Each structure stands twice: as C-alpha cells, then as structure tokens.
Amino acid sequence: MSRSSRIGLLIVIAVLAVLPFVLPNAYYLDVAIRMCINAIVVLSLNMLIGFAGQISLGHAGFLGIGAYASAVLPTHYGWPPIAALGAGAAVSGLLALLVARPIFALRGHYLAMATLGLGIILAMIFRNETAFTGGPDGIAVPSLGLFGYELTTEKQWYWLIAAMLVASIWATLNLVDSPFGRALRALHGSEVASQAVGVNIWHYKVAVFVLSALGASVMGSVTAHYVGFVTPNIADFFHSIELVTMVVVGGMASVFGSLVGAVLLTGLPQALARFEGWETVVFGAILMLTMIFMPKGLVPTLTARLRRGD
C-alpha cells in the first residue's frame, strides 16, 4: 500500500468516526449509511469495471439475490439471517462462476448485452414469483441478529457499516497492489500481451467477476436488513446503471474514486428529491459530461492535475 493510500484510508477513518457526532439528525445518518453501503458495492464493482476493464450492466441482479435470500429464507423457512446471507452469497457466487466463462468469451458490446440480459432476467424473476417474493409490492425483511445481538438503532447500523467500509477499502487497497491486482490491470491494458507474459486471463476474469458478485450479494443482504423491506427495484436495470455511474464518475480503477462516486451520486437524488423528474435528467447529464470531459473520472483526473501543479 502506498503512502498516499495509507493517508487516504486514515482520512476516511477519521471522517467516519466524527460523522455521527456532527450530523444534525437521523435523516442525515440514514443518508450516510446508504452512502457507505453503496461505496462498498462500488468498490467491488470497480474491481471488475475499472481494474479488469469488463463492463457489467446487470450487477444489481446480484444485489437482488442477496436481498431476497435475506428476505425469503428467514420469512418462509425460518433460517437464521446470517445463514440466509451466506446462502445468498453462495448462490450469487455460483451463478457468477457458472456464467462467467461463456460471458467472458464475449467482449465490449456483446459483454454489455449478456450482463444486461442476466440482470433483467433476475429482476423479472423477483417481480413475477409473487408467492415467494411478494411481487412488485415487495416483502418485509426481519431484523439482523448477530451473535445474540439485534441491530436496532440507526447508530448501531452506522458503526457496523462504517467498519465494513473501512475493511473493504483496506482489503481493496491491498488487493490492487498484489499480483492479483497487477494481473487485472495487465489484462485491461492488453489481453494478448498479458497472455504472452503468462497471465491466465480466464482465471482472473472469472475470479474478479465472482468476487464482485459476492460483494454485491452480501451488500444486498445487508441493505435488505437495514431497510427492512425489499422490492424488485433493487435488482432492476436502472439500479445497475446507477452503480456503473458511481464507478465511472468517481473514477475507474480508483479506490478512493469509488468512495467519491458513491457519496456524490447517493447524495444527489436526496438533494434533487424536491424537483420531481429532474433527478433522471441530472443523472444522465452527469454521466455524459463526465465521460466526455473526464473519461478517467473525478478522482484520477483531479489528482493528475494536482500533481502537475495547475
């Protein structure tokens, strides 16, 4: 881990530690929790999109699997929540493993199409299997019990999720600097060249896809328990797009960019909530403008400018 990354991580920890004491009320704490949840998802998605250069337009499907596992298994079959979370992650991981090989034989537009199709099919299953999922109306999720404790207050949730975020950042920073991370960047640069120097590109593409699916699934479960309710919207195409937006606006292949992207784009709809409809327009405009003027995303572009000193 480089010095600047270590300083960055310390700043994040400091901000997270102070936040609950300066936020004026529960509403802001709630927004902060959602920002942290999205940041964790975006970190894992950025491994796939930013570092490995593989697009996924269906990632919300994996969030959906996790969320519905945590809703359906405890409600209908009496599973303990933590087992349901594990089962959801196992299903997501297996599904990712199963489709990864055929999917990554595809590139560019075909890959976009395949991941998009996968996400849409999952969302439709959640919407249509009303007997289990409650259909479009959604389903209530029991509260999360951890080792005999029940998470009830907003503050408890905040500390749990803040800790998860710090752990994810730390893990990602280490992963990026490991041989695994270097292999991912190599195959982003050129698949043929990385094969020539002995990188098994299949192995890495599958591994990073499964990893990001696991991350998404676990956070889907966590979101479900935190909100206490799941609707099929968690898995739909628009949510997948939102996640991709957070990755690209913050900065592809940038760990701290993922944080910035998640914070900005989770906060924005809250700020725009009073202007019904404009939310979509602003979202779209931000996507376009970032890609046109800062194709590398906010954080990498701005740090490059700082380094050059202008």
Next chain:
Amino acid sequence: MLAQFLQFLFSGVTVGATYALAALGFTLVYNASHVINFAQGEFIMLGGMLTVFFLASGLPMPLAVALAILIPAAVGVLLERFAIEPAKNADVVALIIITIGASLVIRGVVQIWLGKGTHTLPPFSGDTPIDLFGATLRPQMLWVLGVTAAVVASLWYFFSRTLAGKSILATSYNPLAARLVGIDTSWVLFVSYALAGALGAIGGILITPITLTSYDAGIMIGLKGFVAAVVGGLGSGLGAVVGGLFVGIVEAMAAGYLSSAYKDAVPFVLILLILFFRPRGLFGGKLTERV
C-alpha cells in the same frame, strides 16, 4: 390450433417489425461509428409521445407524424455532434455510458414535459378486425408490416443502388480509406444518426395504437431491438431485420404457449443462449482480432 398459432404469429411479426426497425437503427449507428446507441429506444418513445402531443395540440395527423419523425432524427444528430464526436477516442465502456446518459436525459425531459401518463393513438385506418383462418388481424398490424417493408426496401435501395448509400457502407468498412477517396465521413455520421432516429420514431408511431406509449416505453423496446441486432450479428442490415422478426415471433410464441408473465424475459434468455453458443450472433462472421 392453427387459428391460435396464426394469432401468435401475427402479433409476433408485428412487434418483431418494430424490433427490426430499432435493430436497423442500432446497426446504422454501429456501422458508422462503432457505438452501441443505448438511446435508440428513446427515439421509439419520442416517435409515439410526440405524435400524441402534436395531435393533442391540434395539428393534422400527417404533420404530427412528420414532426414526430423529424425531431427524433434531429435529436440523433445532436447526440452525435455534441456527445459522441467529442469522445471519439474513448473506449467502448465510455461510449456505452455516454449513450445511456443521453437516454436518461431524453426520458427525463419527456417525463417532465409530458408527464408520466400512458397514451395511445387512434388506429390509422379503423379498427375492424380482418378474419384470417380463424385468427383476427387488426388493420394496424398491416400498417406496421407494410410501412416496415417499405422502409426496409428503400433502405436496401439506398445502400445498394445509390452513391450516397455506398459511401456510408464504405465508411463503415474503413473510415480512413473512405476519407482518402473523398468521402465526407462527417456527413456519413450525420446521415446515419439521423436515419437511426427516424427509424426508431417510425417504429414508435406505428406500434403506439397497439401497445400504448409512455415516457418510459422506450427502455424495453430499445433493449429488445439491441437483442435483435445482436441476434442478427451486429452490423448486418439483413441480420437486423431477420433478428427483429425472429425475436418478435419467439417472444409471442413463448408468451402464448409457455408463460405470459415472462414474456419480456424471453428475448434476454434467447440472447444469452445465442451468445453462449454463437458469440457473433446467428449471422455474424468469424472473430479475428488484430493486435
């Protein structure tokens, strides 16, 4: 039995024709600029919604239709000039995201301007069903098929018999060589995006009396048009038409015989199967990569 089968076939071919028009839009833009335009579905929505709006504001039908085709064509051109052109050297992911952004902007503007309501158009020539071997054929279906056939025929003529059309094809094969022989490639981009916008809008106007329209109607049809284009092998005009009809028919058959709840999932299951077994689509060529 036969009547039921024919009924499914008719509705399949009708929606398939709309998918084919959308797929042709994807193909045109892809050939001209190697971009998958995720805003293609919004042109379909614009066609339907603008016709509804202009009719409601008192314009006669032909004028309303003409405007509802011209405006999406203009939107297509603007998209190319102000969003695709400046990011010409960006990678596939960036270009996909730009067009997704554009689709959100278009959809959002229509939602603010015309509201969230669902609208319809009167059928172009009455609604007296025609009986055919026990299945009913609505006159609007004939309009969809007739106009689509006419559009496909004129596109074929344009691309194979006129110098302008051939110069577009030349540019899609090799932009640099096209420029060297004096083809104005920025004109080619202009025409391709305008045509893509117009084709989408025509599809949207034709199908609205059958399927209704609203600000978010473009997402699904657009994505299915993309499926159709990929089924046919990206970049192939014939493939787009065949792919569109194929996707439409499979969807209608699956909805009729298997499950109507999963009707919208059918094209996506289909595309996953096709991509897994034939990664370049049914009509796509062999993949060779230059390093």
